[in-house]
Amino acid sequence: MTASPLGYLGHAAGVRAQAILPLTWFTLSVSIVVCLIIGAMLWAAVRRGPRNNAGGDVASVAVERGPNGTRWISVGLAVSAVPLAITLIWTMITLAAIAGPPSNPDLVLDITARQWWWEVQYDSPQPSEQFTTANEIHIPVGARVLVRLHASDVIHSFWVPALSGKTDAIPGQTNATWIQAGAAGRYLGQCSEYCGYQHAHMAFEVVAEPQAEFDRWRASQLASAAAPSTDSQSRGQALVEYRCGLCHRVRGTDAGAVMAPDLTHVMSRRTLAAGTLLNNPGNLAGWIENPQALKPGNQMPNQFLSAKQLSDTLAYLETLK
C-alpha cells in the first residue's frame, strides 16, 4: 500500500512529528498485542465450554459456584498497569518536549483559516519584507517556524501530519503552534476540524526548501505583479481589476481586496482552490468559469465570462508567476 501524503505512521519529516511517531507506534503495538491476547484468551475460554452442548440447552448444564476468580482481576490490572504507566510517562516527556512554541523562532507566520482556504502572512520586523500568500507555505529546512493561528469565520484546524499534529484555529483567539522540517519536501496539510460545506477541500502545502531557495522564493513573492506586455494581457488586467478585484488582491494593480486569496503570484502555486485542483491554465479557466461545480458552496461565484474575456483574463493571470 502506497503511503498517503496525510498518513502519519510511515514517515515523519518534522521535529514534532518525529517525536510523536515512536509513541504512536508504541501505543499502537501495545493496543494490537492487547487485542490479540484478550482475543486468544476469550477464544480459549469459550472453547473450554461443554462440547456436547451445541444445542444451547442452558438449563441442562448444572450451576456451580466455581472458583472465586478475583485473582484474574488483580493480575490483569497489575499487568495492564505496566504499559499504561510507560505510556503515561512517555506522553508527559513528549508533551513537555514539543508542546511549547520556540521562544526565538527563525520565522513567524500568521495563518488565518477561512472558509475554505488558508491565508498566510509572512511576518517581519521590516514592513517592506512582509507579504501575504495563500494555501502554499514555504519554509526553510531546519528553521523553527512559529505559526500563529487565526480564524476569520468558524473553527478550523491546522494539520501537516508529516511535520506536526493538529492545532485548531478558533475565532477570537490566537493559537500558537510550530513546525520544523528536517528535510526538504512538499508536505500536504489539511483542515481537520469540520467547518462547513467544503471542509473536504481545504488543503494546503508546506514546501520545505534549502535556505537559499527559500530566500529566492521570498524575494519573488515580495515583488509586485509585473505590468502586462500584450494587449490581451492588458485587457485581462482590466478585467481582473474590475471583477476579481472585488475580493482578490493583485499587488501593484487596482485589485486590492483581501477577502479571497492573494493572486499576485498565483501561478507560482502548485494547486488552486486550497488543493482542489492542480494549477494549470485549463483548470484555472474551468475554475474561473464554474467554481460552484468544482467546489460547491465555496465563496467564489461563477463568472460567466465570454470566451474572449476568459482568454484575456487567463493571458494576464498566467503572468502572475
Next chain:
Amino acid sequence: MRQPDFRTPVIGADSVSHEARLLSLWETSPGLKGFLATVDHKQIGIRYIVTAFIFLAIGGLEALVMRMQLAGPNLSLLTPEQYNQLFSTHGMTMIFLYASPILSGFANYLWPLLLGSRDMAFPRLNALGYWIYLASGLFLYAGFLTGNGPNDGWFNYVPYASRDFNPGLNEDFYALGMVFLGISTTVGAANFVVTAFRTRAPGMSVNRLPILVWGTLTASIANLIVVPAVSLAFFLLWMDRQFGTHFFDPAGGGQPLLWQHLFWIFGHPWVYAIVLPAMGMVSDGLPVFCRRPLVGYSLVALSTVATMILGFGVWVHHMFATGLPALGLAFFSGASIVITLPSAVAVFAWLATIWLGKPVITTAFLFFSSMILLFVIGGVSGFMTASVPVDWQLTDTYFVVAHLHYVLIGINVFPVVGATYFWFPKMTGRKLDERLGRWNFWTMFLGFNIAFLPMHLTGLLGMPRRVYTYNDYGGWQALNLITSIGSLVLAIGVLLFFINVIRSLRLGAPAGKNPWDAPTLEWSVSSPPPPYNFAVIPTVASRHPLWEGRLGTDGGLSSLDRGMLLDSGKETIGTSALDAEPDMVLEMPGDSFAPLALAVGLAVTFVGLLLRTWPAAGAGGVIVALAILAWLWPRRELREREPAHG
C-alpha cells in the same frame, strides 16, 4: 396534619383470588385510553425499546447512504450540504435517539422486575419521559425531513452553528430539540435514582443489586449532573441565534471554547452513561450462560462507579488540539489513561467468568462474549487518543470514527441485541429463533468488523473525518470500499435481527418462566409478567434468589412465594436506601392522561419557540400548567401510610 395511618401489611401466600384482585388494581385500561394513559413500566419500557430500534434503523439507513457516497473517491451522489446533514443527523439519531433511550427502555422494563418491585418509584414520570422522548424525536426529525436537519455534527461547534454561518432553521431545530429531549433524560434519570434507593424488595441490599442496576443508577446520577450543562449550552446557542446574545460570539466578547467545554463536560460522561448500563447487561447475562456467578461482583460494581467518577475528569481529551495550556492537557491525558483500569476490571471479570464457568453457546452468549473483544478494541484505541501527542495526529481522522463506532456499536448495540435475545422471552413469552440468531450474530459481527476494523487504518493513513468526498491517497479508496461493503453486511445482520424479532413474536418457541435457568427475580414470574409483576413481594437473601438451592447463601433463603400481599390498593413496598429494610407502603398512581398532556403542551411550546410564534408557545405553557395541576391534584388513594414492618 393528616393522621398517620399505621398499618402492617398482611404476610401471606399467593392465591387465585389474590391475583385476580391485584389484576383488577394494576391492569391498564383496555383500548386507546389505556394506550395513552398507561403508567405500567413494562409497556413504557417496550415503547422505549421499539421506538429506539426504529431510530436505530433510520440512523443505519442514513449511514448506508453516506457509505455509498464514500464508496469511491470524488463521487457526487450527495451534495456537500446533504452529506453534512446526513452525518449530523446520523450522529444525533444514534447517540441521542437510540443509544440512551434503548437503555432507558430495558432499564424501565427490567428494573422493577430485577428489584422485586411492582413499578418504578414514579410511574407517571416514567410515562412522561417516554412521551417527551417521542415528541422530541419527532421534533428533531421534522427538521431533517423538511431539509432543516442539523448540519454541524452531533457536537455542533460554534461559530459554525451560529446564525451568521448557519442562517436556516437547522440549528434552531437541533438546539430546541436537544433542550426538549434533555427534559426526558432528566426526569427518567431522577426516576431511576429514586427507584434504586426506594422501591427494592426487602433484603435487596445494595450489595445484591444486579450490575445492570449499578450501571443504570451510575449513569442516571451522571445524567442528572451533566445534562443541565448541555441543555444550557443549547439554550444559550438558541439565545445567540434568536436574540443576538453573545455567549459564543467572539465579536461580542463571547467564547467559542465555552461551547466545547459545556458540551464535552456533558459529552464524555454521557459516553459512559450509554455504555455502563450495557456493560451491566453483559455482567448479568453472561454468567447465566457460564453457569456460575459473575467473578468479582463487588469489584465490577465498584469499577462501574469509579469509571463514572473518573469520567467526569476526562472531557478535555476531546479538546487536545484547541490550544489549551499543556499543563491542563497533561492532567486530562493522565486521567484518560488511568480510566482504562476500571474498564479492565470488567474485562477480566468477564473473561474469568467464561474461563472458570461452563459456557453454553447461545446467540445471547455470542453477543455478550464477542462484546468483550469489541470493548477491548474500542478501549485500546481510546487509550491511544488519551496520549496528547498521539491524539494531535489521531484526532478528527477516521481513526476516531473507528474508535467511537467500536465503543457505541461494540459496547452498546452488541450487548443490547444480546439482551434482546436474553430478555425477549420474558417480555413476550416466546424465545427468539436460535438458528436465525446465529445468522444474525455472524453477519453483524463480521459486517461490523469488516466495516470498522480497516477504518482504523484509513485514519492512520490520514483521512480526515466529516468530509463529503476524498481524493484517493494511499489506499483510501480500497479501504473505504471495504468499509462500505462491511456496512452493508452489518445492515443485513441488523435486518435479520428485526426479522427474527417480528417472526418470533408469533412463531417463537414458548419460553416458560425461566428458559435460561437464570438466577434473578425477573425469572421467578410468568413470561410476560403480570401487570403487578409480583403477586407477593419477594424477600431477598442473596444475589441469586433462584440459584440458592444450588449455590446456598450465607444466611437464610429468599422467600418468593410468601411475602407481603399488599392488595388493599395499588401498592408496593418502600424500603430503606442501603439495606432495603421495609419502610413504608407506597401508594402507586393509576392510568393518567397528565403525562401525555404535559408532553403535548411542551411540544406546542417548543414548536412555538421554533417558529417564534409566542402565542403558541404561551398556549403550550398553559397546557403544561394545567397538566401539572391535574397531575398534582391531591387524591385520597395516593395518601401514603407509615411504617410497614413485617
